[in-house]
Amino acid sequence: MGKAARKKGPKKDRAPKVRDVFVGQPFEGLAAEPELIALREFIPSATVELSLVDSTDRTVTLGTVLPMAAAAFVRSDGRAYIGTQVQTRSSDISRDLGRAIRWVLDAKPGDVLSVPDTTTPPAEGERLQDLLVTGAELEPELHKDFSWWLPEDADSSGEVGASLERANEAIMPTERIGPGAYWVDAGEKAHLRWVRPEQENLLLQALARLSAAGEIGLGEGSRYAGSFRAHGLLVPVWDLDPEAHAREWEEGAKQLGERLDAALKSLGTEPLNAAERRARDGLIGRQLTLR
Structure with a gap:
């Protein structure tokens, strides 16, 4: 005789499985x-x-x-x-x-x-x-x-007060100098981190065009450092002279933005030349890790 069939008890209700699909560009479609x-x-x-x-x-x-x-x-x-x-x-x-x-x-x-x-x-x-x-x-x-x-009249003691003190100690001076563009004083260096709304490949081509023409900086005391990706967009980063105040970079950032816009527009009619393609390859290799 074969093995006796095992009696199956009632099926237990199982919680439905949550299908958690990764969204690489979570804020897509928002002007902000x-x-x-x-x-x-x-x-x-x-x-x-x-x-x-x-x-x-x-x-x-x-x-x-x-x-x-x-x-x-x-x-x-x-x-x-x-x-x-x-x-x-x-x-x-x-x-x-x-x-x-x-x-x-x-x-x-x-x-x-x-x-x-x-x-x-x-x-x-x-x-x-x-x-x-x-x-x-x-x-x-x-x-x-x-x-x-x-609130202004709140008691800042206890756990919240301790959390407040720790948080204050970790702040690096930061200022907004344009849409998506932020100056930060990191101590030995200052940086401009600029979240750009363009598609990554187009932005890299535009930056490469500026780089090949020697126009990728914000002026004296600035240097293009590289870029990092964040939630589907590319964030170019420039090293800046830490002795200069954030407001001193506003005009340079504005002019750089205008050059970037012009370079982006030109891509529709003028493909990258050999020098610009080499510059693009160099930019791709300069990926940063934000710490």
Whole structure:
């Protein structure tokens, strides 16, 4: 006789599997894409009010880092914040931030969302592209510290106070000198980090055209250092003379932007020549790691 058939018990209900598909360009389609990337990746302390599609009595402010790296919180005075630089993330940062916005709209003063919801299956209408006015641009307000975490009359002692002190100590002086363009004092060097909205290959060709012509710098005391990728866009970086103030580079950055725009436009009718192709290959080899 063969083995007796085993009795099968009732099937247990299993939680549906969440299909977590990585989104390489989470802010695509938003006019504020470069600023959102900068807020997420390298601006230390900044805030900006969001323009939401649906009207609400509550103003939602996007910040870089919140207390304890929380995803969202409501201050004791009722002001609502969501954070871009968090400890936990899903494969779609836009969805994480959208869910934080939805959470904060219904939260009460003192409520904290420690981490974004990364386990609930994706649903329609919960990404930034669904919740923000698509064409609205952002101009973040940069801060020298994180005092905006607390109302003016708040007690800054205890755990939040300690987190505030640690965060303040880590800030590197940073200033915005143009759309997506940020000067940062890193100590021995200063840098310009410029989040560009163009498709990577086109931007590299335009930079190569400027490099071959000796026009890739911002003026005396600047040097093109390389680039890094962030959320689907390329971020070129220049080393700058640390003795010069951020405002001294505004005109150079403006003129460089105009040269870049002209180079991008010329690509439609003038392919790269041999020298420019060599310059492009050199630029591709100068990839940076942001620390």
